[in-house]
Amino acid sequence: MSRTVIVGLDGSPASLAAAEWGAREARLRGLPLTLLHALEDWVPSYGYTLPPGVADAPEDEGEPLTHEVAGQLAERHPGLEITAKQGDGPPLTVLAGAAQEAEVLVLGSRGLGSLTGFLVGSVSQAVLAHAERPVVVVRPGSWTEGDRLSPPDGSGARSEARGPVVLGMDLSRPCDALIDYAFGAAAARRAPLRVVHGWSMPPAYGFDPALLAPEVRDGMAAGTATALGDALRPWRGKYPEVQVEEECSVGQAAVHLVESSVGASLVVVGRRIRRSAIGTHLGPVAHAVLHHCAAPVAVIPHP
Structure with a gap:
């Protein structure tokens, strides 16, 4: 089945940044781009009456919005196939459904600054927790440093x-x-891939690593590094053009990922697909990275 890069568009600065990022991602991967606006039926609240001469529902601005943004992107990215669509229903339902048909779904998030992180938003967070395809969250202005693309020349x-x-x-x-998504993203960008693994000391030494003999600590570190290298070896063979940097560090994985995200073009994390009576969730690492990484974050669902 032919897939596309789909961007959730609502006219906010965050969604416009997501649209630009999505257009560049579509160019890199040689895929078409779809701009999707969720049109939810407007229902007056109980007891509310409209003044005479006023329409029963607000004028739909979704179609002009998607076509305007599509036109702007077409000018900046000649040759890119762009489609503007509207989906009827709540944004969560429309976007989660679209994610199932997408190569990647791109959403925007409003920035709040380096100390407080950024607001993922209830809709984006719900889509992330339900989607079973890759979803990328883009923060306005966050990706321009790490993802400097050469101007489009129409050559493809x-x-x-x-x-x-x-x-x-x-x-x-x-x-x-x-792993395949991360290697593929690095290959498409002709960028290096930095693989970050955070590991912990045995619980007995968790409060005071100094209690662990240096030779034992060094042996554990070497063993972890070897295991990481073994896990990546087949992928190095599949993507020989990708330069791989391996980082094994003691401590929380989320902390190391946030630190490594500075200047990165993309951060890739996983989310286990879990179905339970209490609903779905992102997991602590994905949640922390989404709220504090400076770069766009791709969340890849997996069993």
Whole structure:
């Protein structure tokens, strides 16, 4: 089935940044771009009456919006196939449904500053928790440093990005879909791939690592680094053009990923697909990275 890069568009600065990022991603991957606006039926609240001469519902601005943005993107990205669509229903329902048909769904998030992180938003967070395809969250102005693409020339040639792609790796549950996405993103950008793995000392030494003999600590570190290298070896062979940097550090994975995100073109993390009576959730690492990373974040669902 032919897939596309889909952008959720609502006219906010965050969604416009997501649209630009999505257009560049579509160019890099040689895919069409779809701009999607969710049109939810407007129903007056109980007891509310409209003045005489006023229409029963507010004028729909979704179609002019998507076509205007599509036109602007077409000027900046000649040759890119762009489609503007509207979906009837609540944004969560429309976007979650679209994600199932997308190569990647791109959403925007409003920035709040480096100290407080940024607001993912209830709709974006709900889509992230339900989607079973990759979803990328873009923060306005956050990706321009790490993802400097050469101006489009209409030739269809791939552009270059200077910032690395950062992958959060869990050696206890390595996931092929997650690793493949990160390597593919780095290859498309002709950028290096930085693989970050955070590991912990045994619980007995968690409060005071100094109690662990240096040779034992060094041996554990070497063993973890070897395990990471072994897990990545097949992917190095599949993507020989990708330069890989491996980082194994003691401590929380989310902290190391946030630190590594500075100047990155993309951060890739996984989300386990869990179905339970209490609903779905993102997981602590994905949640922390989404709220504090400076770069766009791709969340890849996996079993």
